[in-house]
Amino acid sequence: MQKYPMQPILAITIAFLVLGGSLWVIDPTDGLFSLMAPAASAGEEYRYAAKPVGLDGPAGQCVVCHSVEKGGPMRVAPNLWGIIGAPKARVKGYGYSRALLEAGGIWAEQDLNDYLTAPGKFLPGTSKTISGVADPEERTQIIKFLATLKD
Numbered sequence: 001m002q003k004y005p006m007q008p009i010l011a012i013t014i015a016f017l018v019l020g021g022s023l024w025v026i027d028p029t030d031g032l033f034s035l036m037a038p039a040a041s042a043g044e045e046y047r048y049a050a051k052p053v054g055l056d057g058p059a060g061q062c063v064v065c066h067s068v069e070k071g072g073p074m075r076v077a078p079n080l081w082g083i084i085g086a087p088k089a090r091v092k093g094y095g096y097s098r099a100l101l102e103a104g105g106i107w108a109e110q111d112l113n114d115y116l117t118a119p120g121k122f123l124p125g126t127s128k129t130i131s132g133v134a135d136p137e138e139r140t141q142i143i144k145f146l147a148t149l150k151d
């Protein structure tokens with residue numbers, strides 16, 4: 001019998017940890033361990049495969065969940081192209097909240113303003129995850145931008 005049977009196993013384990021340590025780092029923003037990847041340059045602070053259309057515009061906070069280009073993809077939420085004058089809950093198959101499904105009518109500029117001010121107050125029971133856009137000038141800019149999204 002060997003006097004120290006654990007030494008080879010311990011040496012192999014330490015070698016794997018050292019080798020693995022060169023590939024893995026502790027990163028408090030991405031979790032305890034994350035695979036090393038090239039850092040984004042100073043101009044690329046966003047984390048998207050491709051920069052969403054409108055991210056730098058007035059509706060920049062909207063495009064995180066919505067696309068704004070004509071025929072654009074549905075992200076977490078429906079596309080906003082042609083939203084002004086469109087029926088509420090217009091996209092078939094999307095999981096709208098009951099409050100929005102039962103609201104009826106169309107998205108007029110005043111409705112959008114009220115909705116963006118306080119979604120939960122405008123439509124109690126809505127599933128909109130933003131708390132609202134407090135600045136009236138910012139809401140006006142977003143609504144003006146959304147009004148341009150039409151043929």
